[in-house]
Every structure is written in structure tokens, then in C-alpha cells.
Amino acid sequence: MALLDLAPRSFDEYAAAGGGHGLAIALGAWPEAVIEEVAKSGLRGRGGAGFPTGDKWRAVRSVGAGPRFAVCNAAEGEPATFKDRTLLRTNAYQVLEGLAIAAHAVGAERAFVGLKEAFVPETEALGRALKEMQAADALGSIPIEIVLGPDLYLFGEETGLEEVIEERPPLPRTVRPFIQGLFATPPNDNPTLVNNVETLANVPHILREGPAWLRANGTEDSPGTMVFTVCGDVQREGVFELPLGSPMRALIEDAGGGAPEGRTIKAIFPGASNTVIAPDELDTPMDFDSLREVGSGLGAGGFAVFDDSACMVQAAYRYSRFLAVESCGQCPACKFGTGEATDALEALEAGRGSDRDVELVLVRSRSSTDGQKCALPTGESLLMQSLVQVFDEEFRRHVGRPCPLPRELPFHKIVDRDDSGRFVYDGDYVRKQPDWTYA
Numbered sequence: 001m002a003l004l005d006l007a008p009r010s011f012d013e014y015a016a017a018g019g020g021h022g023l024a025i026a027l028g029a030w031p032e033a034v035i036e037e038v039a040k041s042g043l044r045g046r047g048g049a050g051f052p053t054g055d056k057w058r059a060v061r062s063v064g065a066g067p068r069f070a071v072c073n074a075a076e077g078e079p080a081t082f083k084d085r086t087l088l089r090t091n092a093y094q095v096l097e098g099l100a101i102a103a104h105a106v107g108a109e110r111a112f113v114g115l116k117e118a119f120v121p122e123t124e125a126l127g128r129a130l131k132e133m134q135a136a137d138a139l140g141s142i143p144i145e146i147v148l149g150p151d152l153y154l155f156g157e158e159t160g161l162e163e164v165i166e167e168r169p170p171l172p173r174t175v176r177p178f179i180q181g182l183f184a185t186p187p188n189d190n191p192t193l194v195n196n197v198e199t200l201a202n203v204p205h206i207l208r209e210g211p212a213w214l215r216a217n218g219t220e221d222s223p224g225t226m227v228f229t230v231c232g233d234v235q236r237e238g239v240f241e242l243p244l245g246s247p248m249r250a251l252i253e254d255a256g257g258g259a260p261e262g263r264t265i266k267a268i269f270p271g272a273s274n275t276v277i278a279p280d281e282l283d284t285p286m287d288f289d290s291l292r293e294v295g296s297g298l299g300a301g302g303f304a305v306f307d308d309s310a311c312m313v314q315a316a317y318r319y320s321r322f323l324a325v326e327s328c329g330q331c332p333a334c335k336f337g338t339g340e341a342t343d344a345l346e347a348l349e350a351g352r353g354s355d356r357d358v359e360l361v362l363v364r365s366r367s368s369t370d371g372q373k374c375a376l377p378t379g380e381s382l383l384m385q386s387l388v389q390v391f392d393e394e395f396r397r398h399v400g401r402p403c404p405l406p407r408e409l410p411f412h413k414i415v416d417r418d419d420s421g422r423f424v425y426d427g428d429y430v431r432k433q434p435d436w437t438y439a
């Protein structure tokens with residue numbers, strides 16, 4: 001069974017299909033044995049970094065002093081990504097069961113699910129599932145709370161998420177949660193587990209059917225499926241679960257139908273966190289290591305496709321502006337660097353730019369990571385530098401000239417799907433300012 005195969009309308013339906021067995025098995029086992037099962041499966045985090053889940057659980061359980069906590073990261077804010085919301089809409093029960101198992105394994109005393117207040121259908125689905133499972137006594141004894149937060153990218157950054165749980169704005173912390181976590185006061189560091197929705201959705205299946213369940217799909221180092229998002233200039237935008245290691249072509253051409261009639265694919269952005277992927281890399285396997293080998297990354301498995309009618313300067317401007325707006329300002333090199341790169345891209349896009357602006361994009365995006373607390377500016381550095389390198393000629397052609405490809409591009413901040421299945425993008429985003437207010 002795959003993660004999106006079952007769409008239960010009630011807990012009874014979930015239980016009738018075998019839901020709840022994973023937690024029952026976990027509660028009957030030593031927590032260390034549960035961690036061992038997850039480690040053996042080879043599960044890696046689906047929130048962006050691909051960190052081995054078993055190793056993280058082991059660290060939270062065994063290192064440091066004080067109570068432990070477990071957190072499900074459901075704040076999904078990566079551009080071109082809609083998979084966690086799809087999982088929550090489809091089957092919130094398996095996510096909650098995964099969180100209950102994780103909380104037991106790491107020895108947590110409380111657990112949280114953090115998601116955006118703006119995610120109305122997901123909050124409803126999650127709230128209903130939580131109530132039903134609590135009423136059926138199907139979540140074990142560790143309390144689970146839902147925490148709603150602001151529509152900010154950094155809410156999904158794991159330390160920003162901790163800040164929101166502690167009722168502050170999501171300004172990232174320096175220390176990773178598994179070293180120093182929620183509500184920590186010396187000498188207690190309260191190691192805290194933060195896992196992505198999709199990571200946790202895999203866990204009940206691994207406990208119920210054994211580590212081999214995950215390893216039935218994917219590669220040796222990236223086992224399992226991944227719930228991929230494809231959006232932008234494709235015939236069928238959507239969310240598709242495929243084995244890890246599938247060629248990118250299977251997502252973009254087979255599932256997504258390829259470029260619109262009469263057009264060809266020009267570039268693929270793996271969200272806002274990695275380098276651009278060129279069409280001649282479409283046979284690259286979508287797994288953590290293969291994408292790194294071509295210099296990019298799998299991230300959260302969301303891909304925005306641009307066809308040959310798209311201007312890469314405009315696309316770069318929209319993505320750089322997103323990172324500049326969302327940067328919190330704690331690290332000056334990030335806030336000012338992403339801001340200056342964005343201004344240079346805006347000038348180029350408007351036909352007011354010079355060669356100096358192209359250099360400025362390179363220089364500022366590269367140094368935006370200086371003294372970084374979190375990985376937000378890494379996205380600026382990787383994506384902007386790669387765009388200028390791969391599309392150098394197009395950037396130079398744009399110097400001092402209005403856009404040669406004047407099509408208005410959307411920014412792929414997905415808020416929903418419409419009746420035809422296409423994504424709805426956040427139309428208000430153009431009004432969002434770098435101080436997080438709306439003009």
C-alpha cells in the first residue's frame with residue numbers, strides 16, 4: 001500500500017483497513033526496538049534535507065537532559081510544493097499515528113502538529129481525525145496538540161516552528177531541536193524531534209509491515225516512495241506518489257504530461273532551495289543522492305516547470321523576491337543580500353539593468369549565506385547563481401532592454417487546487433513586503 005492509496009472518511013474506515021496496528025505494535029515494544037525498525041527501513045526525512053529518521057530519533061531519545069517533545073512539521077511553505085497538505089486532506093489518521101509512534105519512541109511527554117492558520121481544509125481534517133482517534137483511545141497516552149501559526153516560510157523551518165509553538169514569531173534559533181529543543185532552560189536542553197508530515201506518514205506502515213515495506217520501493221540509499229508535486233508549465237499539474245529513484249521524466253512528462261502543446265521545457269526549479277535543473281537532466285533519478293550529484297537537490301519533492309516562453313530573469317526575480325520577503329532579518333547578510341539581488345533582478349526585468357546588476361546578483365546571492373542561522377539564504381545562493389550561470393546569455397540579452405519574453409509568470413506559492421485539478425497560486429503575494437506586512 002502507498003501513502004495516498006487510502007482516503008478514509010472516518011477513523012472506523014481507517015481502522016478497518018489496518019490503521020492503528022503500527023502504533024499497537026510500537027506500544028508493545030521497547031522504544032529502542034521501534035527506533036531500530038525505523039533505522040533499518042532506511043527512511044529519510046521528506047521535509048527537505050533527507051536526514052536519516054532513525055538517527056534523529058536515536059539522538060533525541062539518548063542525548064541531553066530534560067523532557068523530550070515530538071513535533072510534526074505541517075507548515076508546508078516551500079514554493080511548488082503541495083504534498084503535505086495533500087497527505088493531510090487524504091489521510092490525516094496515518095500522520096497522527098506516525099506522530100504517536102515517534103513520540104513513544106523518543107520518550108516524549110507532549111507532541112505537537114504545527115500548521116498554518118491559512119490551511120483551513122487541512123486544519124479541519126486534522127482536528128476531526130484527532131478527535132475521533134482520541135475518542136477511540138487510538139493514540140496512546142502522550143497528548144497531541146494542534147498549533148496554528150502565521151503564513152510565513154520560516155514557520156516551516158524547524159527552529160522557527162519551535163518558536164511558534166512557544167508563542168513567538170518564527171525567528172530561527174541557532175541550535176537544532178534535537179540538541180536543544182522546546183521550552184529548554186539550563187541545565188535542561190529538552191531534545192525535540194521535528195519530522196515532516198510525509199516522513200511520519202510512512203512510519204505506521206513500517207511498524208505494521210516491517211522495514212521491508214519501505215524498501216520494496218526506491219533505491220538502497222533512498223528507500224520508499226515520495227509524494228512529488230509538479231506545477232507550472234505542464235499539461236497536468238498535480239501531486240503524484242512515485243518510487244524514489246524514478247527519473248524526473250516520469251514525473252514531468254508521464255505524470256505531468258510534459259510542456260503545453262507546441263512548447264518545450266526550458267528549466268525546472270526544485271522549489272526555492274536548490275539549483276535549477278536543465279531539460280537535458282530529465283533522466284536524473286529523483287533520489288537524494290542522484291540530484292545532489294548533478295549539483296541540485298530533491299528538497300521537498302516539489303518542481304516548478306518553465307517552458308520556452310518563460311523569461312528566466314523574471315522567474316529569478318520572483319523566486320529571489322520570495323526569499324528576500326521571507327528572510328527574517330536576524331542575519332544581515334541574508335536580508336540585505338537577498339534584497340539587493342532582488343532589486344538588481346527587478347531593474348534587469350524592467351529593462352533598466354546593466355551588466356553590473358548581473359554581477360551584483362551573483363555576488364550578493366553568494367554572500368547572503370554569511371553567518372546564516374538557517375538554510376533560507378542557501379536557496380538564494382544556489383538558485384540565483386545557477387540561473388545566471390545556466391542562462392547567462394539570456395541575462396545579458398536582457399541588459400538595458402525590456403523583456404524579450406514578456407509573458408507574466410505566476411509565483412508558485414500554492415494555496416489550493418481548483419475543480420480542474422490545477423493549482424491556485426497566492427495572488428496576494430505581490431503585495432507582501434519585506435517586513436511581513438501587506439501593502
Ligand SMILES: Cc1cc2nc3c(=O)[nH]c(=O)nc-3n(C[C@H](O)[C@H](O)[C@H](O)COP(=O)(O)O)c2cc1C
Nearest residue numbers: 045046047073075076077156157158195196199375
Ligand atoms: C526556510 C526553510 C523552510 C522550511 N520549511 C519546511 C516546511 O514547510 N516543512 C517541513 O517539513 N520542513 C521544512 N524545512 C525543513 C525543516 O527545517 C526540517 O529540516 C524538517 O522539518 C525535518 O523533518 P524531516 O527530517 O522529517 O525531513 C524548512 C527549512 C528551511 C531552511
